[in-house]
Amino acid sequence: MNFSEKKINQLLSGKSDKDENFPVSSFLISKKYSKHIKNLYTFARTADDIADHKLISKSDKKKILSKLDQILMKKEKTNFTFMNNLIETLIETRVTEDYPRKLLKAFIQDVEKKRYKNWKELIQYCDKSASPIGRFVVDLHGKKSYSKIDLKNIYDGCDKICNTLQILNHLQDCKEDFIRLDRIYIPELFFNEAKINTNFFLEKKNRSKFLLIKNKCINKVNILLAEASKKIFLIEDSGLKRETFVIYNIAKKLSYLLEKNDPIKKKVKLSRIDLIFCFFKGIIGRL
Numbered sequence: 001m002n003f004s005e006k007k008i009n010q011l012l013s014g015k016s017d018k019d020e021n022f023p024v025s026s027f028l029i030s031k032k033y034s035k036h037i038k039n040l041y042t043f044a045r046t047a048d049d050i051a052d053h054k055l056i057s058k059s060d061k062k063k064i065l066s067k068l069d070q071i072l073m074k075k076e077k078t079n080f081t082f083m084n085n086l087i088e089t090l091i092e093t094r095v096t097e098d099y100p101r102k103l104l105k106a107f108i109q110d111v112e113k114k115r116y117k118n119w120k121e122l123i124q125y126c127d128k129s130a131s132p133i134g135r136f137v138v139d140l141h142g143k144k145s146y147s148k149i150d151l152k153n154i155y156d157g158c159d160k161i162c163n164t165l166q167i168l169n170h171l172q173d174c175k176e177d178f179i180r181l182d183r184i185y186i187p188e189l190f191f192n193e194a195k196i197n198t199n200f201f202l203e204k205k206n207r208s209k210f211l212l213i214k215n216k217c218i219n220k221v222n223i224l225l226a227e228a229s230k231k232i233f234l235i236e237d238s239g240l241k242r243e244t245f246v247i248y249n250i251a252k253k254l255s256y257l258l259e260k261n262d263p264i265k266k267k268v269k270l271s272r273i274d275l276i277f278c279f280f281k282g283i284i285g286r287l
Contacts, residue, residue, distance in 0.1 A: 028243040028283070033140050036089040040136055043086045044103050051107040052181060061111045069104045072097045095139045099132035114182050115198065118189045119220060125185075126163035134158035141237045150234050157231030158244065160224040164251050167221055168258060171214060175202060175264050190216055202264060211262060218259045225251060229287050246282030253278055 025037040075087050106129030116122045170185035177183045191198045194209040201210050235241040261268045
């Protein structure tokens with residue numbers, strides 16, 4: 001299956017970093033790192049759009065994504081600008097290609113897998129689809145000055161924040177993901193315990209039970225955030241630490257809004273004032 005960059009671009013959703021819940025390298029991050037973070041983001045956004053595209057067959061999606069994986073393994077130049085930029089980043093920074101390759105594994109999984117049995121299985125997916133981004137950013141800022149135990153704790157804290165944002169995003173988009181992609185990122189076990197058929201969770205008669213399931217997810221998310229809060233103070237780079245605090249505060253606020261609102265009725269998201277407040281708290285070092 002041969003795809004030109006022009007053809008790949010035609011498949012893209014048009015989403016950019018401005019559409020995300022979190023800042024993709026804000027002014028708090030040094031410019032010398034910012035371009036590398038954006039290169040990873042562009043790669044991830046492109047691969048995600050390929051995995052989600054309705055007009056590409058499953059087999060072709062897997063072929064394209066597997067080809068991108070081969071390119072990353074070999075670090076070979078291609079006619080895809082987004083791949084060349086990422087490869088240049090990996091060579092220049094010496095950050096491992098394992099992180100973007102894990103993202104590809106998640107996108108390939110998205111092509112086939114539509115449901116998740118339990119919370120553990122969902123977290124295992126997030127460990128491929130979300131946490132590699134946080135670890136990439138940590139490594140980019142330098143990890144040699146940390147002790148092994150501190151680095152392990154920083155990774156764990158960042159994993160939990162990234163995974164939390166992924167799960168919150170899935171709750172935000174639960175209606176759209178099901179209608180458009182037949183995907184549900186809420187554990188089937190939770191639906192079974194509430195005696196709801198997973199495929200009928202959007203029906204009005206199931207709404208009250210769905211809201212309880214949604215809040216069960218939120219409670220688990222809040223536990224992850226509480227655990228993360230104890231570890232991200234170990235980050236040494238002041239820009240990255242403040243950026244991480246901002247993202248943590250965004251996750252906390254989004255969790256609160258999703259707990260109080262019904263994502264099936266309306267899109268739940270932070271207001272501009274909410275974002276400003278999250279930035280302010282993060283900049284002054286508050287969680």
